[in-house]
Amino acid sequence: MLAGLQNVTFEFGARIIVEDATWHIQPNERIGLIGYNGTGKSTLLKLFVGEYQPSAGTVERSRTTTIGYLHQDLLSFDTNDSILTVAMSAFEKVLQLEKEIEILGKELEKTGDENLVHEYSDKLHELELLDGYNIHHKTEEVLQGLGFSNADLQRPYKEFSGGWRMRVLLAKMILQQPDLLLLDEPTNHLDLPSIEWLEKYLQHYQGSVVIVSHDKYFLNRMVTKIVELYQQQLHVYNGNFDFYEKEKAIRIDLQQKAYENQQDYIRQNERLVERFRAKASKAAMAQSIMKKLDKLERIEDVSLERPNMKINFRVDKTPGRVLVELKNVSKAFGENVIIKNSSVEIDRGDKIALIGANGKGKSTLLRIIAGVENFSKGERKWGHNVEESFYAQHQLEALNVNNTVIDEMKECGSQMNELELRTLLGCFLFSGDDVEKKIKVLSGGEKARVALAKTMVSKANFLMLDEPTNHLDMHSCDLLIDALKKYEGSLILVSHDRYFISKTANKIWEIDDHQIKEFKGGYEEWVEWKKRMESREVQLAEDKRQATEKPVNNNKEKSKPVNPQASPANAPINKEQKKELQKQQRIFQQLEEKIAELSKQKTQLEASLGNSSTYSDKNKFLQAEADYKKITDQLSAANKEYENIFEKIVALEEGLTS
Numbered sequence: 001m002l003a004g005l006q007n008v009t010f011e012f013g014a015r016i017i018v019e020d021a022t023w024h025i026q027p028n029e030r031i032g033l034i035g036y037n038g039t040g041k042s043t044l045l046k047l048f049v050g051e052y053q054p055s056a057g058t059v060e061r062s063r064t065t066t067i068g069y070l071h072q073d074l075l076s077f078d079t080n081d082s083i084l085t086v087a088m089s090a091f092e093k094v095l096q097l098e099k100e101i102e103i104l105g106k107e108l109e110k111t112g113d114e115n116l117v118h119e120y121s122d123k124l125h126e127l128e129l130l131d132g133y134n135i136h137h138k139t140e141e142v143l144q145g146l147g148f149s150n151a152d153l154q155r156p157y158k159e160f161s162g163g164w165r166m167r168v169l170l171a172k173m174i175l176q177q178p179d180l181l182l183l184d185e186p187t188n189h190l191d192l193p194s195i196e197w198l199e200k201y202l203q204h205y206q207g208s209v210v211i212v213s214h215d216k217y218f219l220n221r222m223v224t225k226i227v228e229l230y231q232q233q234l235h236v237y238n239g240n241f242d243f244y245e246k247e248k249a250i251r252i253d254l255q256q257k258a259y260e261n262q263q264d265y266i267r268q269n270e271r272l273v274e275r276f277r278a279k280a281s282k283a284a285m286a287q288s289i290m291k292k293l294d295k296l297e298r299i300e301d302v303s304l305e306r307p308n309m310k311i312n313f314r315v316d317k318t319p320g321r322v323l324v325e326l327k328n329v330s331k332a333f334g335e336n337v338i339i340k341n342s343s344v345e346i347d348r349g350d351k352i353a354l355i356g357a358n359g360k361g362k363s364t365l366l367r368i369i370a371g372v373e374n375f376s377k378g379e380r381k382w383g384h385n386v387e388e389s390f391y392a393q394h395q396l397e398a399l400n401v402n403n404t405v406i407d408e409m410k411e412c413g414s415q416m417n418e419l420e421l422r423t424l425l426g427c428f429l430f431s432g433d434d435v436e437k438k439i440k441v442l443s444g445g446e447k448a449r450v451a452l453a454k455t456m457v458s459k460a461n462f463l464m465l466d467e468p469t470n471h472l473d474m475h476s477c478d479l480l481i482d483a484l485k486k487y488e489g490s491l492i493l494v495s496h497d498r499y500f501i502s503k504t505a506n507k508i509w510e511i512d513d514h515q516i517k518e519f520k521g522g523y524e525e526w527v528e529w530k531k532r533m534e535s536r537e538v539q540l541a542e543d544k545r546q547a548t549e550k551p552v553n554n555n556k557e558k559s560k561p562v563n564p565q566a567s568p569a570n571a572p573i574n575k576e577q578k579k580e581l582q583k584q585q586r587i588f589q590q591l592e593e594k595i596a597e598l599s600k601q602k603t604q605l606e607a608s609l610g611n612s613s614t615y616s617d618k619n620k621f622l623q624a625e626a627d628y629k630k631i632t633d634q635l636s637a638a639n640k641e642y643e644n645i646f647e648k649i650v651a652l653e654e655g656l657t658s
Contacts, residue, residue, distance in 0.1 A: 001024050001025065001026060001060070001062065002025050002026065002027060002061075002062060002065045002179050002180045002208055003024075003025050003048055003059075003060060003061045003062070003065055003067070003180055004022070004023055004024035004025060004059075004060045005018075005021050005022060005023045005024075005044075005047065005048075005054075005057065005058075005059055005060070005234075006022055006057055006058045006059075006060055007020050007021070007022055007056070007057040007058070008020070008021045008022070008047065008054045008056065008057035008058070008059065009021070009054060009055045009056040009057055010040075010043065010047060010052065010054050010055055011055045012043075016232050017039075017040035017043050017044075017232065018040060018043075018044065018229065018232055018233070018234065019232045019233065020056075020057070021057075021233065021234045022234075023227060023234050023236070024060075025180060025208055025210065026208070027179070027207075027208060028206075028207070028208060029208045029209075029224070029225060030202075030208070030209050030211075030222055030223045030224045030225065031208070031209065031210045031211070031223055031224075031225045031226070031227055032210075032211050032212075032213065032219040032222070032223035032225070032226045032227070032240075032241060032244075033045070033210055033211065033212045033227050033229065034212070034213075034219075034226060034227070034228050034229070034241075034244075034474065035228055035229035035230060036230075036473050036474075036475060037429050037472075037473040037476075038429070039229045039230070040229060041184075041212045041229055042071065042184055042212065044229065045069060045071070045182045045184060045210070045212065047059050048061070048067065048069075048180075048182060048210075049067055049069045049182070064179075065179045065180060066176075066178040066179050066180070067178055067179070067180045067181075067182065068173045068174075068176055068178035068180070068181045068182065069173075069182045069184075070166075070169065070170055070173050070181075070182065070183050070184060070186060071182075071184040072166075072184065072185070074166070074169050075162050075165055075166060077165075077169070078157070078158050079156075079157050079158060080156050080157070080158060081156065081157055082153065082154045082155060082156060082157065083143065083148065083152065083153060083155060083156075083157050083160065083168045084136075084139060084140070084143065084153040084154060086157050086168050086169075086172060087139045087142065087143055087168055087171040087172045087175060088135060088136070088139045088175075089172060090139075090171075090172045090173070090175035090176040091130075091132070091135045091139075091175065093130065094127065094130050094132040094135055097123060097126060097127050097130070097132060098127070098132065100123055101120065101123045101124065101127065104116060104119060104120045104123060105120065108120060138175060139171070139175060140153060142171045142174060142175055142201075143167075143168070143171050145194070145197040145198075145201065146167040146170065146171055146190070146194050146197065146198070147164075147167060147190070147191060147193065147194045147357065147358060148164075148167070162189070163188075163189035163358075164189070166188075166189045167189060167190070167194070170183075170186060170198075174201065174202075174205070177205075177206065177207060178207055179207045179208065180207060180208045180209075180210070181202075181205065181207055181208070181209045181210070182210050183209065183210070183211045183212065183213075184212045185212055185213055185214070186198065186211065186213065187213060187215045187218050187496070188470070190496065191356070191357045191358040191496055192355055192356065192357065192496055192498070193357045194357075194358075195215075195218060195496065195498075199218065199221050199222060202222060203221075203222070204607075209222070209223075211223060214469070214472070214473055214474045214477060214497075215497055215498070215499065216241050216474065216499040217497075217498040217499045217502075218498075219240060219241040220240045220241050220242055221240075223240055223241070224238070224239065224240065225237065225238055225239070226239065226240070226241060226243070226244040228244070228248075235248075252302050255299065255300070255302050256301075256302045258299050259299045259300065259301050259302065262296075262298070262299050266293060266296070269289050269292070269293055270293070272286070272289055273286045273289050273290055273293075313456070313483065313486070313487045313488065313489065314414075314415075314457075314459045315459060315460070315461045315487075315488045315489050316387070316459045316461075317385045317387055317461055318348075318385065318461065319348055319383055319384060319385045319386045319387075319461050319462065319489075319490075320348070320383045320384035320385060320386075321347060321348055321383070322345050322346070322347055322348075322383040323346045323347065323348060323350075323382075323383045323386050323461075323462050323490055324345070324346050324369055324380065324381065324382055324383060324386065324462070325343075325344075325345040325346075325379075325380070325381045325383070326342065326343055326344050326345070326368070326369070326378065326379070326380055326381075326516075327343050327378055327379040327380075327381070328341045328342070328343055328377065328378040328379070329341075329342055329343070329368065329375050329377065329378030329379070329380065330342070330375060330376050330377040330378055331361070331364060331365075331368060331373070331375040331376060332376065337514050338360075338361035338364050338365070338511070338514070339361065339365065339511065339514050339515065339516060340514040340515070341377070341378070342378075342514070342515050342516045343378075344509075344516045344518065346369070346462075346490060346492060347490070348490055349490060349506075350490045350491075350492070350506070350507055351484070351487075351490065351491050351504055351505050351506045351507065352491070352492040352493070352505060352506075352507045352508070352509050353492075353493055353494075353495065353501040353504070353505035353507070353508055353509070353523065354366065354492060354493065354494045354509045354510075354511075355494075355495070355496075355501065355508060355509070355510060355523075356510050356511055356512075360511045361511055362494045362511065363392070363466055363494055365511065365516070366390075366392070366464055366466055366492065366494055367392070368380065369464060369492065370388065370390040370464050372390070385461075386461065386462050387459065387460045387461050387462065388460055388461075388462045388463075388464065389455050389458040389460035389462070389463050389464070390455075390464040391451060391452055391455040391463070391464065391465045391466060391468060392464075392466040398451070399439050399447060399450060399451060400439060401438070401439045401440035402438065402439070402440065403438070403439050404435065404436050404437060404438055404439070405425060405430055405434065405435045405436070405437055405439065405442075405450055406418065406421060406422065406425070406435040406436065408439060408450060408454070409421045409424070409425065409450075409453060409454065409457070412454045412457060412458065413458075413459075414457035414458070416457060421457075422435055424453060424456070424457065425453060427453075427476055427479055428449040428450070428452065428453045428472070428476065429449060429471075429472075429473070429476065430446075430449070430450075446471075448470065448471050449471055449472070452465075452468055456480075456483065460489060461488075461489035461490065462489055462490050462491065463487070463489060463490075463491040463492075463493075464491070464492055464493075465491065465492075465493040465494070465495075466493070466494045467494060467495055467496070468480065468493060468495065468500075469495060469497045469500050477497070477499075477500060480500075481500060481503045481504055484504045485503070485504065491504075492509075493505070498523060501523045502522060502523040502524055505522060505523060506520075506521070506522060507519065507520055507521070508521070508522075508523060508526040539646070542643075543646070543650075546643070577652055580652060581649065581652040581653065584645055584648050584649050584652065585649060587645055588642070588645045588646065588649060591638060591641060591642045591645060592642070594638055595635065595638050595639065595642060598631060598634055598635045598638060599635065601631050602628070602631045602632065602635060605624060605627055605628045605631060606628070608624050
């Protein structure tokens with residue numbers, strides 16, 4: 001066990017966060033810690049690192065266990081050092097060794113002392129054992145994976161915004177490779193490519209990882225266990241987030257049935273007590289029943305403590321077929337070109353997700369569509385009867401800072417009564433007296449949620465949403481998804497939440513090579529299409545490489561001139577060629593499936609060989625090594641056959657078209 005809670009109770013004043021909780025974290029576990037906003041997930045992580053002490057029970061940590069803890073409070077750190085230097089501070093021991101080696105080297109130059117030679121040699125050996133010669137490469141690789149360019153690496157840390165600073169600190173954390181990594185909302189400041197890179201990195205991480213996140217896709221890919229903090233208790237589910245949702249529904253159903261059965265049993269016995277209490281001959285039996293009921297361990301009624309409501313959009317007007325059109329629009333910030341001579345239109349019924357890496361100009365494009373960002377060239381044209389509503393986290397100045405939250409909602413013309421508005425605000429995490437707070441005392445995240453709530457109750461038939469799920473918990477995200485599915489208007493949104501995109505968008509936009517590329521289909525279809533395109537590009541590059549390496553037989557090329565009038569005579573040969581082509585295409589498809597399966601087996605064996613437990617059993621290790629060699633040989637042979645069949649198909653297709 002790396003760390004754990006043993007019968008822990010923790011209280012903030014009169015509020016109980018967790019009561020009599022036991023949770024042990026084992027080596028190499030991947031755990032998702034979930035719960036509604038405000039239940040105390042971050043507090044639990046602080047218990048593990050010793051920032052808080054439990055009211056009762058014990059927090060257990062092995063003496064040798066190292067813990068890395070990534071959280072939002074780290075943003076208070078500031079320095080003039082480059083981001084490469086900040087991230088490399090993860091290798092504290094290596095850096096210290098390098099300094100010692102440098103000092104010893106200078107001493108040796110002066111004295112040539114034999115004892116110093118031995119010490120110098122020992123230090124170099126220790127540096128090699130710590131893989132000290134690769135720390136620059138490792139650090140650069142991790143920073144680049146998290147979205148930094150080579151040019152960024154020497155820039156001062158203090159020049160970067162909060163989101164980018166958090167990436168540097170995440171890089172430092174994972175380079176330290178602690179036994180236990182505690183990550184509090186690690187994807188909040190990451191774009192899609194960086195999230196995907198982090199997933200791949202953590203999947204091969206040698207320690208245990210506990211992740212607090214509202215990103216369902218991330219949890220599904222990353223974790224094998226869910227721990228839910230709910231009603232001051234910890235509930236463990238041995239599976240990913242999808243398993244948790246199904247299993248929780250089953251547990252709730254079983255508990256509800258058990259509760260109802262027990263209530264029936266209690267009612268029956270209470271009726272017997274009432275009937276026999278007045279009869280002297282039956283009084284003893286009545287007393288016995290009452291004692292039995294008093295000792296009965298009562299099953300709790302199932303009552304989900306969460307906001308449970310429906311957001312209903314009210315669309316007054318039906319717009320024309322085209323809502324907004326961009327014609328040959330160009331936009332640049334100095335030398336940074338965002339889009340160039342790009343044309344696109346948004347049609348009635350479109351629900352578009354604008355996705356891609358940070359810095360590509362997604363939010364800029366959204367502002368251009370909304371009409372709040374100027375552009376250097378082209379035309380932007382509204383359609384007929386369009387009533388738009390634009391939500392952006394950085395455009396919260398429209399809020400009246402002297403209003404209370406509830407008054408701000410009353411003034412947005414939604415025609416909802418106060419009870420309905422309070423219920424809606426509960427969905428956006430404003431409960432009870434929170435709705436009476438002044439806007440000016442709210443945090444940035446709270447203001448963003450008020451602005452989003454106002455957008456939800458507008459009568460717009462066209463919504464523009466920039467990162468609408470930030471600052472929402474999972475349940476609120478689900479409510480928003482349900483609302484947008486039923487929304488009769490059109491929308492375009494920017495988001496890095498893949499689950500949210502997959503459930504709301506019917507088109508994908510991506511800014512690529514300064515052009516807006518449109519994919520007509522949902523997110524999962526787009527991912528599959530991208531994979532196919534990438535595979536095709538890799539294959540074409542390989543074919544091109546092989547073609548340039550092949551010796552060209554000039555005599556054969558020149559010996560058979562093309563005779564355009566010979567085609568009728570070749571008709572029977574073309575039929576045979578077509579049959580052969582179809583046969584080779586079937587073989588090609590079977591080979592693709594075979595290579596995919598062999599690659600999967602190879603990956604599994606690599607993971608097994610990367611597991612230290614494999615090496616503790618000699619027979620197990622020898623078997624794994626033999627299996628790996630066999631799969632590698634099979635995969636190599638299959639790839640060669642794949643290339644040969646591909647060449648045959650190309651030759652047959654050229655023969656048919658010539």
